[in-house]
Each structure stands twice: as C-alpha cells, then as structure tokens.
Amino acid sequence: MQRIALLTSGGDSPGMNACIRAVARKAIYHGLEVMGIKRGFNGFIEADMYPMNLGSVAGIIHRGGTILHTARSDHFMTPEGRAKANENVKRFGIQGLVVIGGDGSFRGASVFHQEYGLPVIGVPGTIDNDIAGTDQSIGFDTAVNTAVEAISKIRDTATSHERTFIIEVMGRHFGFIALAAGLAGGAESILVPECPFNYDEICERLMRGYKRGKLHSIIVVAEGVAGGIEVGRIIKERTGFDTKVTILGHLQRGGMPSAADLILASRMGARAVELLMAGSKKDMVGVKAGEIIAVDIDEALSQTKAIDTEMCNLAVSLSI
Incomplete structure (x- = not known):
C-alpha cells in the first residue's frame, strides 16, 4: 500500500x-x-x-x-x-x-x-x-445538539406567548435525531416513524397540561412522519391552541x-x-x-x- x-x-x-x-x-x-x-x-x-x-x-x-x-x-x-x-x-x-x-x-x-x-x-x-x-x-451528536439548542430557544418564546410549537427536524425514514433531541429538550410529544402515535393522545396530553397551568408545549416531529405544518394544523383544529411551526431543515447539518x-x-x-x-x-x-x-x-x-x-x-x- x-x-x-x-x-x-x-x-x-x-x-x-x-x-x-x-x-x-x-x-x-x-x-x-x-x-x-x-x-x-x-x-x-x-x-x-x-x-x-x-x-x-x-x-x-x-x-x-x-x-x-x-x-x-x-x-x-x-x-x-x-x-x-x-x-x-x-x-x-x-x-x-x-x-x-x-x-x-x-x-x-x-x-x-x-x-x-x-x-x-x-x-x-x-x-x-x-x-x-x-x-x-x-x-449525529452535533445535529442533536443543534436541535436541542433550537428547542431551548423556541421554548422561551413559547412560554412568553403561551403557545404550542411544532419543531420539525430531519429524518425522512428514521427518527434518531427527533427522539434524542426531543428527549433531551423535554418535548411534550415526539413523533418518529418507528413509534406509533395517536393525535387524540397528543391533544389530550396538551389539554391536561393546559388545565394544570402549563404555559407552553413543544412537539418534536421527524420529517418522515408528517410535515410539521400538517401536524400543527391538526393539533390547532382539535385543541384551538395558538400553534406555531418551526422547520429546522439544513440548519442541523452545519456548524462547528x-x-x-x-x-x-x-x-x-x-x-x-x-x-x-x-x-x-x-x-x-x-x-x-x-x-x-x-x-x-x-x-x-x-x-x-x-x-x-x-x-x-x-x-x-x-x-x-
């Protein structure tokens, strides 16, 4: 050689x-x-x-x-x-x-x-x-840290405005980033392709939090599950909560x-x-x-x- x-x-x-x-x-x-x-x-x-x-x-x-x-x-x-x-x-x-x-x-x-x-x-x-x-x-570790940092910043404004935020992260076929970032970021719900989820259960969880005085909610979605905008639309229709969507996209690829x-x-x-x-x-x-x-x-x-x-x-x- x-x-x-x-x-x-x-x-x-x-x-x-x-x-x-x-x-x-x-x-x-x-x-x-x-x-x-x-x-x-x-x-x-x-x-x-x-x-x-x-x-x-x-x-x-x-x-x-x-x-x-x-x-x-x-x-x-x-x-x-x-x-x-x-x-x-x-x-x-x-x-x-x-x-x-x-x-x-x-x-x-x-x-x-x-x-x-x-x-x-x-x-x-x-x-x-x-x-x-x-x-x-x-x-992978860097991408997860980037997503967690974004979740932390979005949580600040979510709390200030008493909103539910949907954060879409990369992962067309696999939910590794969403699961790790959602768990580390304390998300109320994490939607990944590998684990079944139910919109009724998600909305019920949001309502329970609201009734006990919770001012915000964060839902992390892997892009392969559904578009963050679609998830936000469904949750807003079922709960009536002021729901915003952030798509991190290629932000997760860059940086030191x-x-x-x-x-x-x-x-x-x-x-x-x-x-x-x-x-x-x-x-x-x-x-x-x-x-x-x-x-x-x-x-x-x-x-x-x-x-x-x-x-x-x-x-x-x-x-x-």
Whole structure:
C-alpha cells in the first residue's frame, strides 16, 4: 500500500473535515501518499483529485461541511461511470479508497470493489445515524445538539406567548435525531416513524397540561412522519391552541462539530487507514460500546438499524 484516496459523498455532516484530516495525517505518518477526490464519486469519475499533504488539512478540524465538497452521482450508478472511475484508479495508482458518507455511498463503494477489486473502507458520516453496524455516525451528536439548542430557544418564546410549537427536524425514514433531541429538550410529544402515535393522545396530553397551568408545549416531529405544518394544523383544529411551526431543515447539518463528533471522526478516520494497511478489502469502520470496530460493508448494509423503543416509552412517561 503506497497511495490511497479519499472522498466524501452524500449529505454533509459535521465532523467530515475532522475525518478527512485524520485519514490524511494518519496515512502520511505511515509514509503513504494521499489523493483527495473532490465532489464525491463525480470527482472519482472526472479525475477531479489532487495530492494532499499536511498543509492540505491544516486548520480544518473545527469546520463543518467538507473541504472535498460532496455530491450525489447518478453516473457512478452506471457500469460506464464506474469503468471510467477505474481508469482513474489505474492512472493515479490508487491502491485503496476511503469513502466518508452514508448507506448510498457505501453501496456504490461495495459495487465498485466487487467489479474491480479496489480495497474500500467506509466511514459512516451522516447526521441521520441510520447506519447499522455502528452505535453512532459522524455528525449525529452535533445535529442533536443543534436541535436541542433550537428547542431551548423556541421554548422561551413559547412560554412568553403561551403557545404550542411544532419543531420539525430531519429524518425522512428514521427518527434518531427527533427522539434524542426531543428527549433531551423535554418535548411534550415526539413523533418518529418507528413509534406509533395517536393525535387524540397528543391533544389530550396538551389539554391536561393546559388545565394544570402549563404555559407552553413543544412537539418534536421527524420529517418522515408528517410535515410539521400538517401536524400543527391538526393539533390547532382539535385543541384551538395558538400553534406555531418551526422547520429546522439544513440548519442541523452545519456548524462547528461537537467534541464528541471531533473525537469520533478522528478515531474512525485513523482506523480506516490502519485497515487498508492491514489488508482489509471491504470494511466499514464503526463504534460499539466505545470501541472502534470493523464490519463488512455488505453485512452492515443488509441490516436495518432499529431505534431504541425504550427511549420512546421513556419520553412518553416523562411528558405526563
């Protein structure tokens, strides 16, 4: 192993830059050359890459986003696109690839390995935290903290105006952000795709709070359950409460990563290089019970990460 490449793909997440830094510095520490690929698999196809050195990753650890930029690539989904990428593997002498991204990025990396044999290591970087095989992915902790901070600020104005606020967070298919942020933020109700809910029960809970003098209510909604505006409309119709909606949207993706994400990204990035040097062919770096582990990418992709339903039950019991 003399030269490796790395790219970021899919949605950006806070901590990707810290991971890029760790991959580059760990590789250089061991005498490897590193090629940075811009704009994900599109850059892989178009040879949009450059040699990285220690200066390439100076001063980026605290920055959100990704200095390599990211994009989704329909062309890489085709055999022709992957064939062109393989031409660049030969052209630049790439002997291993680190892919920082989510499940779609890992599927592309796995197919490429199967077709051309290039060793690939996936590093889970997604705020959704929906990758099986790891307790947490890079960016999740920061996104949750961003949502909790927003909930705290909205609660101040909700109390001042005696209103019910619906806060919509990201999570089209999974409710990890909503559940964690709602529980940490003391939401009266948390709506996620994985846990059933009933509008009658939600409204009854709001009415009980109002009768005992509660001045505000916060409801956190994962975007995959229903639009926050629709939820707000239903609750206002059934209760008559002054209901406002805030959609956090891409606010959750940006900002300086939390300390937890910076440490996780650094550990995962360094381990990715170690795996390539040790001869791994198609693994994903993960974390289990605080330990950095490696699992086969296809094994991780074959599973669905389950939400902790006990946290759903806890949220309900604490919001009486």
